[in-house]
Amino acid sequence: MAIRLLALDIDGTLLRGDKSISARTLEALAAAAARGVRLVLVTGRRLPGARKVTRALGDGVPLVLHNGALIVVDGEVLRCRPLARDTARAAIRLGRQAGAHPVLHCGLRGEGRLVVDAAVDPANTLLAYYLGRSREDLVVVDDLLAWLDEDPIQVMFGGRLAEMETLVPLMTDGLGGAVHLERTVYPHEGVGILDVMTPGVNKGEALALLQARWGYTAAETMAIGDNWNDREMLLQAGIGYVMGNADPAMHRLGLPVLPSNEEDGVAVAIDRHVLG
Numbered sequence: 001m002a003i004r005l006l007a008l009d010i011d012g013t014l015l016r017g018d019k020s021i022s023a024r025t026l027e028a029l030a031a032a033a034a035r036g037v038r039l040v041l042v043t044g045r046r047l048p049g050a051r052k053v054t055r056a057l058g059d060g061v062p063l064v065l066h067n068g069a070l071i072v073v074d075g076e077v078l079r080c081r082p083l084a085r086d087t088a089r090a091a092i093r094l095g096r097q098a099g100a101h102p103v104l105h106c107g108l109r110g111e112g113r114l115v116v117d118a119a120v121d122p123a124n125t126l127l128a129y130y131l132g133r134s135r136e137d138l139v140v141v142d143d144l145l146a147w148l149d150e151d152p153i154q155v156m157f158g159g160r161l162a163e164m165e166t167l168v169p170l171m172t173d174g175l176g177g178a179v180h181l182e183r184t185v186y187p188h189e190g191v192g193i194l195d196v197m198t199p200g201v202n203k204g205e206a207l208a209l210l211q212a213r214w215g216y217t218a219a220e221t222m223a224i225g226d227n228w229n230d231r232e233m234l235l236q237a238g239i240g241y242v243m244g245n246a247d248p249a250m251h252r253l254g255l256p257v258l259p260s261n262e263e264d265g266v267a268v269a270i271d272r273h274v275l276g
Helices: 010-014 023-034 047-054 085-097 125-132 161-178 202-212 228-236 248-252 264-276
Strands: 003-009 038-042 063-065 070-073 076-078 103-106 113-116 139-140 154-162 178-188 191-197 221-223 239-242
Touching: 003 010, 003 202, 003 264, 010 047, 010 264, 023 038, 023 076, 023 264, 038 047, 047 063, 063 202, 070 202, 085 154, 085 161, 085 191, 125 154, 125 191, 154 161, 161 178, 161 191, 178 228, 202 221, 202 228, 221 228, 221 264, 228 239, 239 264
Parallel strands: 003 038, 003 221, 038 063, 113 139, 221 239
Antiparallel strands: 063 070, 070 076, 103 113, 103 154, 154 191, 178 191
16 A cells, blocks of 8 residues: 555654754655655654754644654644653652662643753763753752652653663562553663653554544554664554664564665655655
């Protein structure tokens, strides 16, 4: 069947390493749109960060944010599935016990607030970089547990890859079915992110909701991603591509592999399956 819906991850997929979209990819996306293909960006980013990307693509691109917890269509929140605040408190406590620094993602209308309760250790280069790029949305409080009187979208931990991998069983044992854990790994840099979400939230579930709402089948959908938080989305599409720059372990999932984000992998897929 013809591809009618294109679901793209942002970082490491649509964007090159310098956070730009290549001219070839922009041309391919424009040509696909001219043929009636609908684009949706499916990302772990918050709304403020995702909007920086959509400026290059034009207004009105639908957005699946926070790994599926927040969906924005036509500039309005279509759906938000936050994490229960008591569960968030439990995740904060478990993370602190393991020496991890919790970051709350807050704002059910897409405000994109990042709430922390202490300065980040400069040795945690991933979090220091992430929070440094988001200072306009950063809120520092005396104590997250005392401050937390609303349901956040998620609790995020970031740092050295080994530390993040250690957190996974701790969260699983401590919280069980009360959460969904989403991993994003960068083996070449030795760092990773662990997102604590409400159960059932993932990119694939959000994509399925939009497919049903817009009247597209899985066979009419092509999805492209580069990390483990994309896995459910790739399986929800008739054609699910892994980027060449993905974690090498993802290349063993049995899904087809594209060239890297530096080699216009997204454009290659569009040329192959949409433009012929």
